[in-house]
């Protein structure tokens with residue numbers, strides 16, 4: 291007699307993530323850092339900028355020399371010299387003096403602001419008229435205004451976006467220490483599943499899950515390692531899982547996660563060395579027959595065979611585990627608020643993840659549910675995202691504000 295599901299809540303399942311170790315770390319060139327997770331804090335070794343920098347073309351001045359200046363009553367300033375780009379000026383600015391400066395030039399000592407060229411008029415080579423006053427600090431960047439010396443500028447666990455790459459560049463960091471991308475083994479199971487290059491015979495289906503899951507793994511910042519299709523055979527699945535265990539940091543097995551006569555995944559996972567079945571069944575839909583085992587400190591997942599179910603389970607459950615082992619520290623998940631376009635019902639006792647399409651009309655964003663069986667691809671092709679209908683909710687009414695998880 292097969293064991294039936296002992297369903298756990300999504301929150302209970304997600305708590306297991308912290309029990310899996312991070313991948314090791316590696317040093318990579320700056321050009322490869324996009325999307326990678328920083329493995330250690332980075333502390334600045336200089337002020338940024340480390341000189342006062344003009345942000346406008348004009349004249350460096352003491353702000354006090356311009357106070358009260360107007361079109362009717364201009365201030366007159368002596369031109370002390372010109373600042374050359376990329377060089378420190380060898381003079382300082384006193385009261386009643388100014389220096390020609392370009393955007394990005396070093397504000398000379400004694401000056402504390404820059405007046406825009408538009409607000410001045412050169413009378414001759416030595417004197418300008420100033421028609422506006424400037425405030426101290428105006429049109430220039432102070433030393434350390436961007437980042438201070440010895441400040442933590444980037445933290446361990448942070449995902450590196452183009453702007454963080456720019457910051458590393460600004461501090462001359464040519465390499466960065468990041469967490470290694472985990473290798474995620476992917477196994478498809480089922481006698482009816484054939485490789486995509488084959489024409490499926492009667493009752494057969496092409497292997498879609500290998501490809502959707504590989505793409506999802508890549509999107510999550512990891513490396514997919516495809517182990518192909520395994521027939522519904524205990525020994526073959528055991529053999530393939532043992533191979534995947536030695537070559538991967540995590541393994542996704544799709545199909546055979548349910549309780550049918552041919553569903554060997556749970557038996558094989560139980561028989562692997564140092565294995566502990568943590569989860570067999572999650573109170574979510576789609577995705578109830580999901581298995582999680584800890585095998586030699588690695589997560590082995592049995593995902594439902596249905597294409598949409600496998601994708602939803604990946605997005606809601608597996609992805610946070612990958613992000614955890616990748617070392618991602620603080621994730622800012624942005625969900626898009628929208629109004630539900632119609633009533634949606636849901637069973638109590640499970641959290642439903644409903645595919646929705648986003649439609650904007652007259653400045654209002656609406657989430658339109660796309661209902662359909664989890665074995666149908668078209669529902670997820672049309673969808674922009676998912677909404678969650680909580681475990682204790684019987685459904686949501688039209689016009690309820692929902693937060694869409696973008697797919």
Ligand SMILES: Nc1nc2c(c(=O)[nH]1)N[C@H]1C(S)=C(S)[C@@H](COP(=O)(O)OP(=O)(O)OC[C@H]3O[C@@H](n4cnc5c(N)ncnc54)[C@H](O)[C@@H]3O)O[C@H]1N2
Pocket residue numbers: 478479480482483495496497498499500544545546547548549550553576577578579593594595596597599664665
């Ligand atoms: N008595 C019960 N039966 C089922 C239950 C249940 O609670 N009690 N749950 C149902 C749900 S929900 C799902 S989801 C499926 C999951 O079953 P399995 O994980 O065992 O998946 P399979 O039976 O192997 O396959 C389901 C479906 O997906 C197709 N498939 C499988 N692999 C692929 C692939 N790589 N590419 C494309 N399509 C694939 C497979 O042919 C089946 O049609 O169990 C229900 N049953």
Ligand code: MOO
Pocket residue numbers: 574575576577578579594596599600664665
């Ligand atoms: O949970 Mo199944 O995963 O609904 O289709």
